[in-house]
Amino acid sequence: MNKFQLDNKFKKIGYIISIGTFIFMIIRKFIENSDEIKPVLHGVLLLGLLLVSLSKDKFEDEFLDSLRSQSYRIAFILVIIYSLIQPIINYTVGIILNQDEEMKAFGYFQILFFMLIVQLMVFWQLKKMNN
Template structure:
């Protein structure tokens, strides 16, 4: 097997992964999953001893938002693909900034109200949720502005 054929197969595999999207029908399923999970998260507040379900609900909410993010629009063309790429890029950059700045803001505010504040990180859920919300909002805004 030659080096060029291995490289070509790898390039084809990467292109397939880069173009991966779910069908448009998954978008509705993602909305239902995300909204139902959000309602369940609100309802969980009123149930005693329900802390164990919190990480499960976080995961399901992230999966629902990811399904929405990966689902094609009804009219998916190169322009929409470009807008989607821009929104992912912006979400990634803002997610990094958020991850770096938010602990410092929390620390500063904590010092204002409590002398014994320590610098703490935050959960993966907060970062992933922030990135998915930013990506979806930027994508919808970019589509709306360019119609």
Template sequence: MSKSTICERERNQLAKLNKFQLKNQFKRIGFIIAIGTFILMIGRKYIEDSEWIKPILHGILLIGLLLISVSKEKVEDEYIDSLRSQSYRLAFIMAIIYSLVQPVVNYGVALLFHQDDKLQGFNYFQVLFFMLIVQLMFFWKLKRTNN
């Protein structure tokens, strides 16, 4: 096999992955999953000994938000594709800034209120949740302001 055919095949696979989107119906499913999970997360606060379900609900919420994020719009054209790309780029940049600034803010607040003054990070859920929410908000805002 020549190098050019291997490179072409890899390029084609990347192009397919880059264009991957779910049908528009999955957006509704994603909203149902995300809102239902959010309600369950609030309800979990009132149930004793429910700490074991927290990571499961986090995972399900992220799946719901991801379904919303990768679902097509009713009218999916190059313009919508461009807005989607912009929103992903902005969400990525904001997540990096959030990841760098948030531990310092937490440390400052802890010092201000004389609490545990260790510099603490955060978990994967916080970063992924923030990234998906920011991407969706930027996408909706860009779509609304550019219509």
């Protein structure tokens, strides 16, 4: 895993990219709702989150490496379970509320975004619990 990690300075760059893109997405929603720029913003947001996820902490050791590996495994499993169950829940709720609901799968952005967010939150929580 250490071979794929980036230097700590990339974490700050990732935060700037992610927060800036998120703010731009919100502003764009109110000003102009063009669908051409949406995939680009999604890609940039995922890139920023990936930079944060792959960047080392200031003091990286084997224990943090182990916690990081655990967080990737947990995120992977939770996102698979979520992506299998959530469409069924949406469909069932739609039927209960008498709406014409179709079984819809998630797009790549939703799955990757959720996986990166879950990985980061699990990693932060594991670090917090073990300090």
